[in-house]
Amino acid sequence: MSSEGLMADSVLTTRLVTMYATCGSSGESRAVFDSLESRNLYHWNALISGYSRNELWEEAMEAFTRMLFTTDLQPDGFTLPCVLRACARVSSMEAGKRIHGVAVKIGLDCDAFVCNSLISMxxxxxxIGEALQLFDLMPQRNLVSWNTMLRGLSEVGLAEDCLHLFRQLLLSEEEEEALHPDDATLVSVLPICAAEGVSNSLIDMYAKCGRLVESQSLFRELDQRNEVSWNTMIGGLSRSGEVRKTFELVREMAASTEEAMDEITILNASTACSEPAMIQTLKELHGYVIRNGIQSNDLLSNVLIAAYSKCGSSRTAEEIFFAMETKTVSSWNALMGGYAQNDDPQRAVDLHIQMVSSALRPDKFSVGSLLSAAARLRYLRGGRSSHGFILRNGFQDDSFIVVSLLSFYLQCGEVGSAEIIFNRMGERSSVAWNAMISGLAQNQLSGEALCYFRRMLAEGRRPSAIAATGVLTACGQLMQVAGVPPDEVTLIIVLSACADLGALEHARWIGTYIDRESVPKTLELCNAQVNALAKCGDIKGAVKLFDLMPQKSIVSWTSVIDGLAMHGHGREAVAVFERMKKSGVAPDDVTFIGVLSACSHAGMVDEGCRYFAAMKEQHCIDPKIEHYGCMVDLFSRAGLLERAVSFIRSMPIEPNPIIWRTLVGGCRLHGHGGAGESLSMQLIAEEPAHSSNYVLLSNVYAVRRQYEKKFEVRRRMSEKGIRKVPGCSMLELGGEIHEFVAGDSSHPQHREIMAMVEEVDRRLRRAGYVPATAEVLLDVDEEDKEGALCRHSERLAIALRCCGRPPARPSGW
Known part of the structure; x- marks a missing residue:
C-alpha cells in the first residue's frame, strides 16, 4: 500500500488498523497507526477499540488519554464505550469517573450506548448504587440497558433486587414499545435463580420469552414439582396458544398425586378456551371448580365469563356475572366484550348503559367494547357519545382507542370523520393504515383507498398483507364500476403489490379483467403481468403470456429469465437468454444478474464462468459488484471454496460484506467451519451493527455443535441492541393474504392450524418421513428439535391451506 500511495486513503488505513487488531496483531496495528501522517477520529477509534478487543486495557486507556491531550479531536459515542470497558476491566473507578465527566461535558451523557457502558463500568x-442511579435517570432505556443492570446486580449477588428489576422488565412488555427478554437477560438472571433454588422462575422466564421448548425441558427435568411448577408450565402453554398441550398437562396434573389443581390452574387453563369447540372442556373445568369447592373470587369469575363468551355461551357467562356479589369494571368488560364480538352487540350496549348507571366509571376497554358493538349496529349516536368520553378523559392519544374509533366511523360510513381522525394522528401505525385502506374499500371508495395506498408508499412504508388486500379489493371494485376503469398506472401498481405478496389469485383476476374489458395491452402492462405471475409461483403462466406478447423489451426477457431462475429452472432460463440474443435484443447488466443467478442455482459452473467472461468480451459490459456476488455464490454453492476465494482476491473492485457473507454461507454448507468462523469474525469487526454477521457466526458454531460459543454470540448481539429480523411466510387464501413467522400464535385459526400441523406430521411419519433435525441449530434433544421444525412459518402456512376452504373469488371481483 505504501508503494502505491494508498496510505493517504483514510478509509483504507482505518480498515488496515482494524484488520491487524482483529487478527490479534496489536503491534502491527499500532505500527500502521504511528506511520500515518495525519490521523482522524476513526483512526483513533480503530486503535482504541483494537486494544480493548485484545484485552490490552492499559494501552486502550493510554491511547485515549493521548488523543485527548495531543489532538483537537472530540471523542464520540464509539470512543467512550471502548475506553469505559477498559476502565471496568482494570477496576479504575477514578479514570471511569473522569470519562463520565467528559461524557457530560460533550453532551453524550444521555446517549444510550454511552450510558450502558457507564452502568457496566x-x-x-x-x-452498584451509582449504576442504579444512572439507570433510573436514563431518558430512554433499551434492552441492553436492562441486561447490563441485571448483570451488575447478579454479579454482586443482590438476588432480590435483580429479580425485582427482571419483573419490571416483564411488566414493560405490556407497554406499546415492549422490550422482550432475550438470551443475555436469562444469562444474568439464571445464576440468581439457581442460587435461590427457584426453578419455577426459570420455567416462567423461558415461557414468557417464547422459549417453550426450553421451558418444557426444564419442567420435565424437575425432580419434584409443586403446584407452582405445574401452574407456571400450564400458564406458559396457554398464553402461547398451545391448547392441546395445555389440557394434556392439566389432565396429567389432575391425575398426579403430587399436587391438586387450584384457582391458578383454572385461571391459566380457562384462558386457552377461546372458541366454540372448547365449550365442553370449559364446562369440565367449571365443574371441577364447583365440585372441589375452589374459592371463586372476582378474577376467576371474570376469566370464566370471558371464556364462556369466547366459546359462544353468552347465557352461561351472564349467569356467572349476575351471581357475583361485587361486580367490578373488569367484570362488566368481560361480559360486554363477549356480546360485542358475538351475535348480540345490542346487549353489549345495554350492559354498558347499566354499568354507567351503577356509578362505575368505564375504562378504555369498556369504550373499546362499546365502539365495537356500536360499529356492528351502525349505532352512530352511541359511538359519538363514546368519542366525547374519549376526549374528556384524555384517551385520544391511546393507539388502541384511536384505531377502534377510526374503525367505528368507517364501518358506519362516516368516512369524513374517519379521515379527520386519521390525519390528526401523530405517528400512524400499520394498524391505522390497514384500518383506513380496508375501511375505504369496504365503503366502495376504491379510488380513495388507492390514493391512501399510494400515500403510504410515498411515506416509505412497506404495505402489510391487510393493506395490500384492501387495495387489491379496491382495484377489483374499480374494475366492476362502469365508467370508472382503473388506469394503466393503477393496474401496474396493483400487479406490483401482487408480486410482492405472492397474491396469485388476484394477479390472475387482473389478467382476466384485462382480457374481458379489452384493456390495451401495452408493453409496460404486459411486463408487469409477467413479473407478477412469475413471482407468485405461476412460472408456466408467465412463460405462456410472455410467448404471446407481440413485442418484447429487455424488461420482458429479463422478467422471464429471473422467474425461471427463481424457480430453479436454470437450464430453461439460459435457453431463454440464448433466444433473446438470437432475436436481436442486447442483454444489459440486469439480464446478466438473472442469467448468473440461474447458473448458480442449477450448479452450472462452467456455463456461469462463460457468461461472466462474455459480459465484457462480447457485450462491453463492465461487471458490477452484483455480478461478482453471483459468481462467488456460484462457486460457494458448488463447494469450490478455494476457487471462490481466488476469485474474490482477483476482483478489480473491493468486495462488499455481502460477498463475504455469501462465502461464509458456502463454508457452513460444505463443512468448512474454521474458515467460516474467521470470515464471520472479520465481518463483525467491519460491520459491528449488522445482524446478519452475528447470525452467520452463530450458525457456524451451531453446525459444529459449539453451543457455548453460539450462546456467547447471541449475548453479544443483545448487549449491542442488535436483533435478527425474523423471516416470514405468506399465503393467499379466500382472497386474503395471511402472514406467518416461526412459532406464530397470533392467527385467529391458530388452534386449527396447530391441529393440522400435528395431523400432517403423523401422516408423514407413517409414510416414512424422518425430520431433518440437523437443520435445527439448538442445543436441545431430538424431540424438541422436531417440535421446533413443526412450528416453522412455512409449515404453519401450509397447514392453514390444508384446513381452509378453496380460495374464494376476491371480494368485488
Whole structure:
C-alpha cells in the first residue's frame, strides 16, 4: 500500500488498523497507526477499540488519554464505550469517573450506548448504587440497558433486587414499545435463580420469552414439582396458544398425586378456551371448580365469563356475572366484550348503559367494547357519545382507542370523520393504515383507498398483507364500476403489490379483467403481468403470456429469465437468454444478474464462468459488484471454496460484506467451519451493527455443535441492541393474504392450524418421513428439535391451506 500511495486513503488505513487488531496483531496495528501522517477520529477509534478487543486495557486507556491531550479531536459515542470497558476491566473507578465527566461535558451523557457502558463500568467497579442511579435517570432505556443492570446486580449477588428489576422488565412488555427478554437477560438472571433454588422462575422466564421448548425441558427435568411448577408450565402453554398441550398437562396434573389443581390452574387453563369447540372442556373445568369447592373470587369469575363468551355461551357467562356479589369494571368488560364480538352487540350496549348507571366509571376497554358493538349496529349516536368520553378523559392519544374509533366511523360510513381522525394522528401505525385502506374499500371508495395506498408508499412504508388486500379489493371494485376503469398506472401498481405478496389469485383476476374489458395491452402492462405471475409461483403462466406478447423489451426477457431462475429452472432460463440474443435484443447488466443467478442455482459452473467472461468480451459490459456476488455464490454453492476465494482476491473492485457473507454461507454448507468462523469474525469487526454477521457466526458454531460459543454470540448481539429480523411466510387464501413467522400464535385459526400441523406430521411419519433435525441449530434433544421444525412459518402456512376452504373469488371481483 505504501508503494502505491494508498496510505493517504483514510478509509483504507482505518480498515488496515482494524484488520491487524482483529487478527490479534496489536503491534502491527499500532505500527500502521504511528506511520500515518495525519490521523482522524476513526483512526483513533480503530486503535482504541483494537486494544480493548485484545484485552490490552492499559494501552486502550493510554491511547485515549493521548488523543485527548495531543489532538483537537472530540471523542464520540464509539470512543467512550471502548475506553469505559477498559476502565471496568482494570477496576479504575477514578479514570471511569473522569470519562463520565467528559461524557457530560460533550453532551453524550444521555446517549444510550454511552450510558450502558457507564452502568457496566460502575457495576464492575463495585459501585452498584451509582449504576442504579444512572439507570433510573436514563431518558430512554433499551434492552441492553436492562441486561447490563441485571448483570451488575447478579454479579454482586443482590438476588432480590435483580429479580425485582427482571419483573419490571416483564411488566414493560405490556407497554406499546415492549422490550422482550432475550438470551443475555436469562444469562444474568439464571445464576440468581439457581442460587435461590427457584426453578419455577426459570420455567416462567423461558415461557414468557417464547422459549417453550426450553421451558418444557426444564419442567420435565424437575425432580419434584409443586403446584407452582405445574401452574407456571400450564400458564406458559396457554398464553402461547398451545391448547392441546395445555389440557394434556392439566389432565396429567389432575391425575398426579403430587399436587391438586387450584384457582391458578383454572385461571391459566380457562384462558386457552377461546372458541366454540372448547365449550365442553370449559364446562369440565367449571365443574371441577364447583365440585372441589375452589374459592371463586372476582378474577376467576371474570376469566370464566370471558371464556364462556369466547366459546359462544353468552347465557352461561351472564349467569356467572349476575351471581357475583361485587361486580367490578373488569367484570362488566368481560361480559360486554363477549356480546360485542358475538351475535348480540345490542346487549353489549345495554350492559354498558347499566354499568354507567351503577356509578362505575368505564375504562378504555369498556369504550373499546362499546365502539365495537356500536360499529356492528351502525349505532352512530352511541359511538359519538363514546368519542366525547374519549376526549374528556384524555384517551385520544391511546393507539388502541384511536384505531377502534377510526374503525367505528368507517364501518358506519362516516368516512369524513374517519379521515379527520386519521390525519390528526401523530405517528400512524400499520394498524391505522390497514384500518383506513380496508375501511375505504369496504365503503366502495376504491379510488380513495388507492390514493391512501399510494400515500403510504410515498411515506416509505412497506404495505402489510391487510393493506395490500384492501387495495387489491379496491382495484377489483374499480374494475366492476362502469365508467370508472382503473388506469394503466393503477393496474401496474396493483400487479406490483401482487408480486410482492405472492397474491396469485388476484394477479390472475387482473389478467382476466384485462382480457374481458379489452384493456390495451401495452408493453409496460404486459411486463408487469409477467413479473407478477412469475413471482407468485405461476412460472408456466408467465412463460405462456410472455410467448404471446407481440413485442418484447429487455424488461420482458429479463422478467422471464429471473422467474425461471427463481424457480430453479436454470437450464430453461439460459435457453431463454440464448433466444433473446438470437432475436436481436442486447442483454444489459440486469439480464446478466438473472442469467448468473440461474447458473448458480442449477450448479452450472462452467456455463456461469462463460457468461461472466462474455459480459465484457462480447457485450462491453463492465461487471458490477452484483455480478461478482453471483459468481462467488456460484462457486460457494458448488463447494469450490478455494476457487471462490481466488476469485474474490482477483476482483478489480473491493468486495462488499455481502460477498463475504455469501462465502461464509458456502463454508457452513460444505463443512468448512474454521474458515467460516474467521470470515464471520472479520465481518463483525467491519460491520459491528449488522445482524446478519452475528447470525452467520452463530450458525457456524451451531453446525459444529459449539453451543457455548453460539450462546456467547447471541449475548453479544443483545448487549449491542442488535436483533435478527425474523423471516416470514405468506399465503393467499379466500382472497386474503395471511402472514406467518416461526412459532406464530397470533392467527385467529391458530388452534386449527396447530391441529393440522400435528395431523400432517403423523401422516408423514407413517409414510416414512424422518425430520431433518440437523437443520435445527439448538442445543436441545431430538424431540424438541422436531417440535421446533413443526412450528416453522412455512409449515404453519401450509397447514392453514390444508384446513381452509378453496380460495374464494376476491371480494368485488
Amino acid at each position: 460502575y457495576s464492575r467497579c463495585g459501585r
